[in-house]
Amino acid sequence: MIYLDNAATTKTAPEVVDAMLPYFSEYYGNASTIYSLGAESKKAMDHARRTIADSLGAKPEEIYFTAGGSESDNWALKATAEAYASKGKHIITTKIEHHAILHTCEYLEKRGFEITYLNVDRDGLISLDELKAAIRPDTILISVMFANNEIGTIEPIAEIGEIAKEHGVLFHTDAVQAYAQVPINVDEMHIDMLSASGHKLNGPKGIGFLYIRKGVKIRSFVHGGAQERSRRAGTENIPGIVGLGAAVERAMRIMDSKTRKEIELRDYLIGRLENEIPHCWLNGHRTKRLPNNINFSFLFIEGESMLIMLDMKGICASSGSACTSGSLDPSHVLLAIGLKHEEAHGSLRLTLSEDSTKEEMDIVAEEVKKIVQRLRDMSPLYED
Amino acid sequence: MIYLDNAATTKTAPEVVDAMLPYFSEYYGNASTIYSLGAESKKAMDHARRTIADSLGAKPEEIYFTAGGSESDNWALKATAEAYASKGKHIITTKIEHHAILHTCEYLEKRGFEITYLNVDRDGLISLDELKAAIRPDTILISVMFANNEIGTIEPIAEIGEIAKEHGVLFHTDAVQAYAQVPINVDEMHIDMLSASGHKLNGPKGIGFLYIRKGVKIRSFVHGGAQERSRRAGTENIPGIVGLGAAVERAMRIMDSKTRKEIELRDYLIGRLENEIPHCWLNGHRTKRLPNNINFSFLFIEGESMLIMLDMKGICASSGSACTSGSLDPSHVLLAIGLKHEEAHGSLRLTLSEDSTKEEMDIVAEEVKKIVQRLRDMSPLYED
Amino acid sequence: MYSEKVMDHFQNPRNVGEIEDASGVGTVGNAKCGDIMRMFLDIDENGIIREAKFKTFGCGAAVATSSMATELVKGKTIQEALQVTNKAVMEALDGLPPVKVHCSLLAEEAIHAALWDYAEKNHITIEGLQKPKNDISEGEEEEDY
Amino acid sequence: MYSEKVMDHFQNPRNVGEIEDASGVGTVGNAKCGDIMRMFLDIDENGIIREAKFKTFGCGAAVATSSMATELVKGKTIQEALQVTNKAVMEALDGLPPVKVHCSLLAEEAIHAALWDYAEKNHITIEGLQKPKNDISEGEEEEDY
Numbered sequence A, B: 001m002i003y004l005d006n007a008a009t010t011k012t013a014p015e016v017v018d019a020m021l022p023y024f025s026e027y028y029g030n031a032s033t034i035y036s037l038g039a040e041s042k043k044a045m046d047h048a049r050r051t052i053a054d055s056l057g058a059k060p061e062e063i064y065f066t067a068g069g070s071e072s073d074n075w076a077l078k079a080t081a082e083a084y085a086s087k088g089k090h091i092i093t094t095k096i097e098h099h100a101i102l103h104t105c106e107y108l109e110k111r112g113f114e115i116t117y118l119n120v121d122r123d124g125l126i127s128l129d130e131l132k133a134a135i136r137p138d139t140i141l142i143s144v145m146f147a148n149n150e151i152g153t154i155e156p157i158a159e160i161g162e163i164a165k166e167h168g169v170l171f172h173t174d175a176v177q178a179y180a181q182v183p184i185n186v187d188e189m190h191i192d193m194l195s196a197s198g199h200k201l202n203g204p205k206g207i208g209f210l211y212i213r214k215g216v217k218i219r220s221f222v223h224g225g226a227q228e229r230s231r232r233a234g235t236e237n238i239p240g241i242v243g244l245g246a247a248v249e250r251a252m253r254i255m256d257s258k259t260r261k262e263i264e265l266r267d268y269l270i271g272r273l274e275n276e277i278p279h280c281w282l283n284g285h286r287t288k289r290l291p292n293n294i295n296f297s298f299l300f301i302e303g304e305s306m307l308i309m310l311d312m313k314g315i316c317a318s319s320g321s322a323c324t325s326g327s328l329d330p331s332h333v334l335l336a337i338g339l340k341h342e343e344a345h346g347s348l349r350l351t352l353s354e355d356s357t358k359e360e361m362d363i364v365a366e367e368v369k370k371i372v373q374r375l376r377d378m379s380p381l382y383e384d
Numbered sequence C, D: 001m002y003s004e005k006v007m008d009h010f011q012n013p014r015n016v017g018e019i020e021d022a023s024g025v026g027t028v029g030n031a032k033c034g035d036i037m038r039m040f041l042d043i044d045e046n047g048i049i050r051e052a053k054f055k056t057f058g059c060g061a062a063v064a065t066s067s068m069a070t071e072l073v074k075g076k077t078i079q080e081a082l083q084v085t086n087k088a089v090m091e092a093l094d095g096l097p098p099v100k101v102h103c104s105l106l107a108e109e110a111i112h113a114a115l116w117d118y119a120e121k122n123h124i125t126i127e128g129l130q131k132p133k134n135d136i137s138e139g140e141e142e143e144d145y
């Protein structure tokens, strides 16, 4: 199997699973209890929190564990909206955010908030001038994703943070794709809130965190017990938290070598596809791009068919095609960078891991070439 | 170690961990993808969903996975409030709910909802007459916990369901403590929504579900991707879901023998404590009670001190004492059944598991006896 | 997610291609998901469909239903071909996932469009055949959420 | 959650008990968490605290701070005993978790209450000593949420 869908989810690293295992059936105590078994859990949780804080240049008490990226995004937006509603009801985000942000924004719109959705250029980058122009006296939050999950484009986060700070507006970034893949420092980049998800960085599924800078007024999203300093209720998911901590430790350790390797393979495969297949192009910025992301549009064909054929060859990949999502609307990201519907339909996303090899890239290049040709032969849009 | 805090959390059963393991590093595919690896995840998830549905007499598509009991409770209340606000803004619950319900109710109160908190009697039971009298034309929801987490009292759920149905009011039950410990059938009991949490039944932490009867109007709580039929966003926590399914399978399999054993040991230890320690009593109903729950008040002493001394003897237990919670207010449940502050302070909760033994009960009886005496000797309230 | 039959027709689609000087050609598109299906029919003087071919831009279900639809209409009379509904195609494929039902409507619509073209070319009316819409709206029920 | 020193003083509390005909007895309670501490002092004619004993209904921190407080005041003059603040007790115990700081206030307050009782019995005033409240409100800051 050639797994090239690491933006969807990653394999939990064996060392991460090993770190988690003792906390299922041996140190299974509830971290909120007073006895020694519970103290073991608390110690493990504190360690993970510190690891994560260190990875961001944050303080441990600024890290709040959640069930994943979606909850973190929901929390950041809804709680900020609530806490700062008296200051204003205007939020700025982008057209290419993940649905966890966009659908939450729609929810807020129905509740009287006004959302500005920034445009992006053909590469998927927002314009800092448009951002500045969008800020109003009643703007309470700017939420711009660190890197896009489909096309891999990395936004100018430090510059956005600077602008937000200048204007006294809070800045949240959905870093689910970028965290532990590229270096992030919340102070240098003036990030007030940051969402991350464990399963995108070889950690377990069902665990994530929200970084909230000290001083930011924050309400709870999940109400109940006093966990997470009374901010996020629910018995702490200790194995998940330990796994996330171990995954972050691992990701920070291998980041340099992983990045170097992925960029090399990424650009090699991009080159082959560009050179060997007609009527296709790379989506997303060529260099301001996640190290492991490749996104191509192939004219005249449709994504889901491509994916099934790739699967038959043992290759796992993804597409911005509507047909894969059950939603019928093709990727809002691809439309936002200016693709036509039928162009958006024929997109293919390949996201590498540190386990990817040159041999795999070659196999994929060959198979994609064949499949694209086969589907084009079947397509009423293609006349050669 | 003698672990008697199974109401706080349980050991993840080794067979549950074994069931989960393949889904971390082997079948790690995202269940929403189209390729075979994702299909493996989807299959495993469907299987767990069916197991859970079967355990409740529900349909698989009525089971929605969440991150645990707190999220389920928040979702049930907040989404119902939102979806039915046009019908009315009155909700009925009890004074002895878990904070996941009570704090969510407070949140709703701040947003214009009116909450009636039903009283309970000395045993912790609500009055059906009081419930009936509380129902108004604008009542949209009744939320009564299936069994209380502190004193173990099991509420008259089928009767409550009947009343709710007669009055055309939705009925939610927080079954976090009762699910898979006592038999539940959502149709026979007229339950419209039910919350459960994996780690209370020897499943993993960080996973739970909300049962939502087909036909109930429900909004999302976590907005984003199309997971869980677009009702609950977030990449599916497949290992957690598989673990929950395996835990339910196991719990249903052993329920009869476990219940029989726990009740025997429970009543044995209750008898010993009652007979051998002066100035103490059992809290909660004597028979309408979770099979594994023991809750005692010991006059003149304080809970946290008891817990630390028990811990020194290798016994893990819990207390309704404010001193253990960091909140300073003693258990709202013990106050609701009519205990005075200082009585509530001296409570001890022991919750058994199927691994508990008579030898353990004897050790605990002896140690509790000694500790109570030692603390009483130190207490300014105790004069013998 | 797909049945074995669907996968078989997707992997080995029958009747892919075009018919030159076809008796009837119909192209339909599903604006919602942006997919396009073109159906070619060769109909003899007795009104029997001798040959059917297709080209499809669409998902696996779209390809498989195109393939199955062409198989089903071959050898049939025009009236019989009108009975090849999307339900018939789906049944022949052992079912489709709910989100893919609309793809099979595309196939039904393509047959109708090709027959309509045939009727227009030959200045006849085919009983029970209405001018096909280009745009098939899907009939799935949307639940409240 | 507790330091080793706290655990030691909790497990082996020094000076538990009562002093008959004590020079001063003080009982204070923390209404918020319902805990009660009673302190007995035996003070000689030179104003030196010869003996100190306590009884406490409260958490581990309450027991440990009672124990440590009695240890700290023993052998001290009244003026020196006034310097045994909750901070001093906490420091001697290598710290307390933030939620337990208020328990140490109870110990400070109990010493003051016993000294006040001694002063009243002997019709003297002790410089710097105010009538202790029965009710210690905690001084922790509440964050906005």
Ligand SMILES: Cc1ncc(COP(=O)(O)O)c(C=O)c1O
Binding pocket: A233, A234, A235, A236, B067, B068, B069, B070, B071, B073, B098, B100, B145, B147, B148, B149, B174, B175, B176, B177, B197, B198, B199, B208
């Ligand atoms: C009755 C009850 N409801 C809700 C919860 C919350 O469950 P969780 O901690 O898994 O979120 C608990 C347990 O803590 C409980 O006992």
Ligand SMILES: Cc1ncc(COP(=O)(O)O)c(C=O)c1O
Binding pocket: A067, A068, A069, A070, A071, A073, A098, A100, A145, A147, A148, A149, A174, A175, A176, A177, A197, A198, A199, A208, B233, B234, B235, B236
């Ligand atoms: C950019 C981005 N944000 C949020 C999410 C949601 O994360 P999760 O699925 O872990 O809730 C994802 C991944 O699905 C993502 O790529």
Ligand code: FES
Binding pocket: A322, A323, A324, C033, C035, C057, C058, C059, C060, C061, C062, C100, C102, C103
């Ligand atoms: S043709 Fe688009 S989903 Fe089938």
Ligand code: FES
Binding pocket: B322, B323, B324, D033, D034, D035, D057, D058, D059, D060, D061, D062, D100, D102, D103
């Ligand atoms: S005395 Fe109550 S918390 Fe310490």
